[in-house]
Amino acid sequence: MEHTVSYLGLIPLFPLMGALVLGVMHIYSCSRGKIPEKLYAGIACVGPVISFIYALIVFFQLKGMPPESRFLVHDAFTWFSVGDLHITMGFLADPLSSLMLLFVTFIGSLIHIYSIGYMAKDENFGKFFSYMNLFLGSMLILVLGSGPVVMFVGWEGVGLCSYLLISYYSEDTDNVLAGNKAFIVNRIGDLGFLLGMAFLFWAIGAGGFDYLSLRENSHLLTPGIGLVVCLLLFVGACGKSAQIPLFVWLPDAMAGPTPVSALIHAATMVTAGVYMVARFSFIYAHVPIAGTVVAWTGILTALLAAIFGMFQRDIKKILAYSTVSQLGYMFAGVGVAAYSAGIFHVFTHAFFKALLFLGAGAVIYALHHEQDIWKMGGLKDKMPKTYWTMLIGALALAGCPPFAGFFSKDEILFSALATGHTGIWVIGVTVAGITAYYTFRMIFLVFHGTPRDKEAFDHAEEAPGVMTIPLIVLAVGALFAGFLNLPSIFGGNLNVSHWLAPSLVDHHPHVGISVELLAIATSVIAFAIGITIAYRKFGMGAEEPEYTGFAKFGYNKFYIDELYNTVLIKPYKAIGSVIWKSLEPNVTDLPVKLSSWLYQKAGAAFKVFQVGYVRIYAIYMVIGLSIMSLLLSQSLN
């Protein structure tokens, strides 16, 4: 078969092998002395780079095929097969996954290189890269998996790596707790995914449980089951992509090293939910209600996270909430059936958000692990490369034309407006304004004005080349990635959308050019307002205000963590201890306790007869004999 290639499975295998080798080396080094960091770094970067090269090969091979049959498959082996359920360990590369594949391996490689600088002199250098490789391998399985079950392997694998890397500095209890939180919340989402798969299988899975077969059979799905499947899968997406109500883990996940935040918690893993919804677009397209739910959840998350982002003081938390907010946009996009717009935003977001995180990492590195923006300031001249690259990233995030974020975000807002989701559009534009505000609040406070912490400022210096080069590469991406999908109004022809079209069941509304212009205009105005307010308040240097009223409420994230703690975690633990302390000894133990109590009482009652004198026992015997005789002589006649 022309679509079968034998190297797809190797793409995730390389980083996985790297993870294994690095892990064994690290364990070895724990007891038998150090292994030089260069060796680790070399091995760590080999896997991602080879994967990236393969990704390019895949991309060009697909490009050479006719658009309607662009896909490559590789069925490595039968994973398990029970009854009607046949799961192959199979990999599928189609336009959608190849796009994901490209930027995941590309950004992954860059961040690996960056980490060599950032993690230098860390005690567990090898462990870090082992986990990073493991993550990349899992992410590639997620992207390339030919069916939902294989995707689930990667899905959980990235969750595991996220856990391991968040709790990387595991001596500190808070970090481990953040890791636990991430894993558990992700698992809640995974439950949705799992059940969604189960429903999907029993509905249409008998004819093959991979995307291609499912897509063929998707018309057999009844609307009711379809809705259930969509909503359950979306629960999974919510967990992984930090949407309401499962977004709480992502800000805490910033406890991990900064490259981790850039790679896992901004560029790749958290977008897996969007990818998944786009993957199942053939089902979502049949169930508009599910799409509406997705879109509204997304846009409300975007709003909520943007509000939280306005009031944070930790540079990474600001970026984390910004990530949640942008993910909300993506869901709004895929929710209104503009799948390619959503995926395109995933793509551009990966560049500028990774850039911002890495830039923040460079700042943190320079300031010796200071993360509070109210203790920074005036770094513009000290770290020019970082400043300019981050500025590009910030402009892209804020949606300034012609940076990458502008085009992708605009595409989503336009789709929402065009499909008649006016409410979503209004909120989306508002969020765009807020985004511009908090992004530039951060930029102004960090790089402009006067230094607030003189001592740290004096020690700060530009990061080494191994860290700045990835920044520059990403900045180029953030600048130009948007042009890949230039809409016709700017003279482009939506290249990415057309590339993705065969994988998705996209919906292109046809509306007048005036609507498109309106969408663009409002976005630009919102950006301008946001940046102006930020400049007015923070541009000239500002002192930290007292958080009062709404600001305090927002700073404390509407007390949602506390709410979850009281409503979910405490009752959970309480139930546990009620079972253990009350139910278990008093109720379920009752049969045992009752029977032993009965035996004891009965024993005590019969003890009276055990006088110990043989003669008395003989008397008992004789009494028995006598009674028997009485009875027998009745019958003897």
Added chain:
Amino acid sequence: MFAEWLFTGFSILSVLGAIGLVIFRHPMNGAMSLVITMISLAGLYALLSAKLIFAIQLIVYAGAIMSLMVFIIMFLNVQTEDLPEEKNRFLYLFGGAVVLAPVFFFLKKVVTSLPGSEATIVGGGFGGVKEVGLVLFRDWLLPFEIVSILLLVALVGAVLLAGKRRMSQ
């Protein structure tokens, strides 16, 4: 007629001996009364034409076992004050008799319901050494041998039990 008189005499003697056994406080007196019972039982065996058993009863039972008993009583040198205080033994005896009454009447009922037969002396070799020996070694050989082992074991056991404990202390 003479046999019936003999039977009456022996049975009265044996019952009296038995009653004596349970009533006398000192074991020596009890042992003596038991000897009376044994001897009268031997007489009754003779009346039942069990010649060999009559002989064995006299020699082994009334002779050997009872003299062993008496020997032990004397060996222990039991004084009256060493004996258990059995002030209310008559009460026990009475109570026991009441409890046993149903047993006795039941057994009596069973026995009397059996077909009766005259207990005249059987002539010929019945109960003689030769005849009993033939039955014993022809039909009862295995039990006989087992009994011999039992006796051997009892012998060893008795030696072990009554012997002085050197090992344990």
Added chain:
Amino acid sequence: MIQDYLILSVILFCIGILGVVSRRNVLIVFMSIELMLNAANLAFIAFSRFHVSMDGHVLAMMVMAVAAAEAALALAVVILLHRHKGKLDTNVFSLLKG
């Protein structure tokens, strides 16, 4: 009549039980057991005469052998008990008391 012998046997047997049940003196208890064995022997012999068969005689001999063995052991035990406690009272030995 054979039944007379049997009734005598029953009487002796009951008296034997009475002795076991009501007396506290170890030796008397033991002798009461001997009495019961003798009562059983009498029944054997009586039945033997009734059937004109000598199996009963053999059995009686066996009983005597067992009685002899029992006597040997029981008396050894009595000696031991007496040596331990200096008493012949069965009430002294109440290890089975619950």
Added chain:
Amino acid sequence: MFENVLSVMIFLPILAGLVMFLSPVNKGVARLAGFIVATIILILGVELFIGFSGTAAMEYVENRTWIESLGINYSLGIDGISLLVLFTCAVLFPIIFVVFSTRTKGFYANLLITQGAMIGAICATDMVLFYIFWEIMLLPIFFMIGLYGGPKRLPATLKITIYTIAGSLLMLAALIYVGVSYHTQFGEWSFNIVQLSRLDLSGGYAVLAFVMFMLAFAIKIPLFPFHTWLPDAYTEAPTSTTFVLSAIMAKIGVYAVVRFVVPVFEIEFARFALLLALSGVVGMMYCGLAAIAQKDIKRLLAFSSASHMGIIALGVFCMNVQALTGSLFQIVAHATSTGVLFLFVGLLEERMETRNIGDLGGIAYRAPIFATFFGIAMLASVGLPGTSGFIGEFLIILGAVKFNVFIGFLAGTTIIIGVCYMLWMFQRVFFEKTNERTEKFKDLSLVETLTFLPVILLIIFMGIYPQPFIEKIEPAAQQHVANFSSMPETHVVDTIVPTAGLKHQKN
């Protein structure tokens, strides 16, 4: 593979155990001998597994007349349903002899006897034979807990004894009922499971017998609410015994339900399936919740084990091929994950002299190999894809959704509940700061590493390439489910009456 291999696998350990009891060897020799015997069994087990052809039929069959007048035979055999249980039982024993060196001769002898009896119970296709092995296997367990257990071993032994004896006696009564019913229906005696499955049981007595059978196995599995012996017994037993109990013996309970209860009591089983499944799910959640409140790491694992057993049992009650296969697969997966976790805790206890979670911390820095192995086993136990735990749980949840949506949903929560207590425990034991006690923790020695490595590799291998296992059990599971569902309209209570009518005509 030679003939009578099953008999060898049963009686070699039993005889070796008995000889060990009677011979005056010291414990070092006993341990070595035990290891050798267990290794022989392991080799036989692996060979048997490879040689198994994977059809639905019985293989390695042995048949000998035993008590002819009652139709009781010494008949053994292995099919897909028992294969993996046997494999587990054969493969995991040598580890115990390597890892735990401080036990006495009697303990090792007991272990061997347990193994033989368990293999017997797994292989027996005659119900009476099964019952006998079932009872024999309880006996050494009783001694091992009662003689070699922890400080509160006596109440624990009392509890497990009361429960299991009660269950066994009920089973015996039900067994006799089944035998007699067969005799009345077919005019001959037989306790062979193939023949008994032709039985047509209905009515009040059948329900009673079913309940009695189920009780015996529900106690052993254990199903909620008959699990209360488990935390105490698992905690107080020596770790190797806990390992045997949780990794193998509990599975024999599940296996016995599939093998003996389902074919004989089809109608009753269908009628009570929902209740039983609910009991499995509730037990899973209940024990999972209780685990979070534990301070003793071993007790935490005990509850975790009970929780997983609920899920495994659920797979059996769902009556479809996915769930059944999942359960059978999970039997091995659970043995290699939770079972091995018990062994790790045993090591931990031997080195730290405490099992209190609060006293530990930071072990990952002192012992990276130990932490890695523990972590992998833990992840398998919470069902992470790529480890053996996922395949089974996935199949069971899939089947449970088919069986009943509500139950399927509740069953799914296992992936959340498990992770909650496991992560918490892992954090407190392996992460955070070291203290005086854990500062001195020694990593696994080379021998220990090499002992556990195969198991860890097995966990990963079974997660990545489970098909060799699945393809051997799947045909048998298919047939089992097919037999079950071919039964005429069992779910409808009304049809029981005409069935009973048919029976009368037959007589």
